[in-house]
Amino acid sequence: MAGTVQETSATSPSGDSAVRNALENAPTTHARLLAWVSEVAELTQPDDLVWVDGSEAEWSRLTDEMVEAGTLVRLAEDKFPNSFAAFSDPEDVARVEEQTFICSTEERGSGPTNNWMDPEEMKATLRGLYRGSMHGRTMYVIPFVMGSLEATEPKYGVEITDSPYVVCSMRIMATIGAAVLEKMTATDAFFVEALHSVGFPLDNGQRDVPWPCNETKYIVQFPEDRAIWSYGSGYGGNALLGKKCYALRIASAIAHDEGWLAEHMLVLKMTDPGGRVHYVSGAFPSACGKTNFAMIQPTIDGWKAEMVGDDIAWMRFDESGTLRVVNPEAGLFGVAPGTGWSTNPNAMRAVAAGNTIFTNVALTDDGGVWWEGMTDEVPAHLTDWRGRDWTPASKNPAAHPNSRFCTPIKQVDILAPEYDDPDGVPLSAIIFGGRRKTTVPLVHESFDWEHGVFEGATLSSETTAAASGAVGVVRRDPMAMLPFIGYNAGDYLAHWVKLGKAHHGKMPRIFYVNWFRRDRDGGFAWPGFGENSRVLKWIIGRLDGEAGGEQTPIGVVPRPEDLDLTGLDISEQQLADALKVDVEEWRRELPGIHQWFNVLQDSLPPEMVRQYHRLEVRLEV
Numbered sequence: 070m071a072g073t074v075q076e077t078s079a080t081s082p083s084g085d086s087a088v089r090n091a092l093e094n095a096p097t098t099h100a101r102l103l104a105w106v107s108e109v110a111e112l113t114q115p116d117d118l119v120w121v122d123g124s125e126a127e128w129s130r131l132t133d134e135m136v137e138a139g140t141l142v143r144l145a146e147d148k149f150p151n152s153f154a155a156f157s158d159p160e161d162v163a164r165v166e167e168q169t170f171i172c173s174t175e176e177r178g179s180g181p182t183n184n185w186m187d188p189e190e191m192k193a194t195l196r197g198l199y200r201g202s203m204h205g206r207t208m209y210v211i212p213f214v215m216g217s218l219e220a221t222e223p224k225y226g227v228e229i230t231d232s233p234y235v236v237c238s239m240r241i242m243a244t245i246g247a248a249v250l251e252k253m254t255a256t257d258a259f260f261v262e263a264l265h266s267v268g269f270p271l272d273n274g275q276r277d278v279p280w281p282c283n284e285t286k287y288i289v290q291f292p293e294d295r296a297i298w299s300y301g302s303g304y305g306g307n308a309l310l311g312k313k314c315y316a317l318r319i320a321s322a323i324a325h326d327e328g329w330l331a332e333h334m335l336v337l338k339m340t341d342p343g344g345r346v347h348y349v350s351g352a353f354p355s356a357c358g359k360t361n362f363a364m365i366q367p368t369i370d371g372w373k374a375e376m377v378g379d380d381i382a383w384m385r386f387d388e389s390g391t392l393r394v395v396n397p398e399a400g401l402f403g404v405a406p407g408t409g410w411s412t413n414p415n416a417m418r419a420v421a422a423g424n425t426i427f428t429n430v431a432l433t434d435d436g437g438v439w440w441e442g443m444t445d446e447v448p449a450h451l452t453d454w455r456g457r458d459w460t461p462a463s464k465n466p467a468a469h470p471n472s473r474f475c476t477p478i479k480q481v482d483i484l485a486p487e488y489d490d491p492d493g494v495p496l497s498a499i500i501f502g503g504r505r506k507t508t509v510p511l512v513h514e515s516f517d518w519e520h521g522v523f524e525g526a527t528l529s530s531e532t533t534a535a536a537s538g539a540v541g542v543v544r545r546d547p548m549a550m551l552p553f554i555g556y557n558a559g560d561y562l563a564h565w566v567k568l569g570k571a572h573h574g575k576m577p578r579i580f581y582v583n584w585f586r587r588d589r590d591g592g593f594a595w596p597g598f599g600e601n602s603r604v605l606k607w608i609i610g611r612l613d614g615e616a617g618g619e620q621t622p623i624g625v626v627p628r629p630e631d632l633d634l635t636g637l638d639i640s641e642q643q644l645a646d647a648l649k650v651d652v653e654e655w656r657r658e659l660p661g662i663h664q665w666f667n668v669l670q671d672s673l674p675p676e677m678v679r680q681y682h683r684l685e686v687r688l689e690v
């Protein structure tokens with residue numbers, strides 16, 4: 070390969086001829102792909118070009134090279150086989166929403182909640198940045214498919230990147246490589262163009278850094294072109310373009326055109342003691358508990374939970390009008406802190422099985438990893454995510470709050486066997502949830518579809534470390550999709566309303582949860598994690614007409630006697646704090662909702678205005 074990752078060498082074949090060779094010997098005849106790859110190579114001027122085949126040998130070669138270059142640390146084989154830790158630039162640790170754009174032709178198409186720039190203007194800016202941006206590096210071409218390669222119309226993408234870390238992470242998160250390219254070529258299929266550069270070209274002989282990136286960052290979606298251009302970041306949703314950029318932003322725009330939904334949701338299969346199966350999905354904002362809920366270990370007797378997906382759900386109607394849901398991803402990119410043997414043993418077993426890339430966690434002295442919340446006992450000494458010595462007396466957390474594990478979904482031992490069924494699984498309930506210290510009770514059921522859409526539309530949550538910016542600020546996050554809607558947010562809500570009307574009587578029931586409410590002493594009112602199975606039991610009981618509840622102005626809320634609390638250690642007071650609907654608190658919510666709806670202006674569907682007024686009436690304001 071021309072130019073090692075660490076240092077470009079003057080003796081390697083000139084970039085031009087290596088790239089020309091790789092183009093001439095391309096493993097595909099897909100004309101549009103070939104044209105696009107050579108156009109990008111021409112623009113970005115890489116030293117070499119690699120067609121990613123997705124093989125084990127390729128993974129070994131790339132991880133070896135990254136260990137050599139200092140990008141990855143190999144973990145102890147007896148603890149985390151075939152696993153690595155990466156440490157990002159301290160300025161490149163999360164999605165950058167300020168620098169994320171939806172560049173539709175018309176500004177209205179992007180809507181008031183997204184950043185917008187004229188697509189031609191944006192392309193000109195980005196071409197300027199991409200010009201020569203891969204110099205001294207290898208350009209990797211990653212054919213991938215989101216969802217099953219056996220689907221009627223597989224959803225193809227091709228990511229071009231100059232980051233081997235992205236190649237290896239994409240290999241975990243999606244189905245990539247030779248088989249995908251072969252089928253895509255044979256059917257001359259459409260694919261989403263996803264271009265990524267870390268924006269750190271190397272001069273001849275210049276030494277590389279472990280985590281190349283650029284201060285200037287752009288994460289840009291062109292919804293009409295179905296194209297993604299990402300520049301300057303190597304991290305997570307900014308760089309693994311199959312995930313948020315494709316499977317949510319671009320896919321939501323496709324779904325709007327085609328009458329389906331691409332959502333930021335986990336999908337969970339619950340089997341009750343009688344063997345009845347229900348599938349439920351949950352839309353919670355980033356770092357608000359999707360992965361944990363998707364991998365729940367029920368604490369109630371006889372109930373079994375299996376995971377279908379932990380972050381993204383594609384939902385389509387079948388011929389009978391049933392809403393069926395598919396997880397388009399093949400891996401988990403999960404929040405590390407707070408994931409522990411007591412809170413999420415299923416995730417811990419999945420990562421301990423190996424084949425995992427950790428990013429920005431801490432290292433133990435014996436070649437393992439650690440993060441806050443992994444074990445009750447805190448190690449006496451660690452190397453923190455910035456490479457500094459760390460002891461329990463240190464004032465900074467050892468792992469970055471948005472540190473992550475990237476692990477193959479197949480390693481989840483509670484994975485439902487039908488998780489990759491191209492036809493998906495039938496959905497019975499949709500659960501919205503946010504992170505709120507006050508106001509929002511543990512669980513309630515909405516009155517009907519339109520009211521449920523209103524609840525999703527006004528979902529509120531305190532911001533987390535999953536995106537750069539302030540943490541702990543309450544913001545409205547419609548359907549947990551605020552940073553991921555690939556078109557106008559008002560049109561998005563109208564799409565939800567419309568689907569409910571078109572499929573009246575067949576839609577899943579809508580619920581709303583809050584695991585994060587505080588009790589009068591300031592602690593979590595509800596123990597959460599596995600105990601959330603009690604809430605699931607109530608939800609499923611509502612579907613089956615077996616669980617009772619109390620009508621309140623915001624929906625139906627369980628009374629303590631409606632919940633299975635067998636064996637749960639919770640005081641009457643805490644339970645009351647968790648379930649309380651305080652009319653005064655809810656009246657104080659109204660101005661915030663009003664303000665949020667004002668942002669949407671004339672694109673706000675009239676049904677949402679009607680629901681707002683009905684809530685006012687029920688709150689007697």
Ligand SMILES: Nc1nc2c(ncn2[C@@H]2O[C@H](COP(=O)(O)OP(=O)(O)OP(=O)(O)O)[C@@H](O)[C@H]2O)c(=O)[nH]1
Pocket residue numbers: 353354355356357358359360361362379380402403404406407408412535584585593596597598601
């Ligand atoms: N108190 C409490 N904390 C929870 C619960 N579920 C999850 N958390 C914490 O919330 C944080 C984020 O949880 P995740 O499950 O990784 O969140 P996510 O929604 O999958 O996040 P993204 O991957 O960013 O989309 C972790 O620190 C968890 O420990 C719960 O039921 N109660």
Ligand SMILES: O=C([O-])CC(=O)C(=O)O
Pocket residue numbers: 163164304305306307312313354355356380402535536
């Ligand atoms: O996209 C990312 O970087 C991580 C993620 O899952 C989220 O933020 O929801």
Ligand SMILES: [Mn+2]
Pocket residue numbers: 356359360379380402403404
């Ligand atoms: Mn997650």
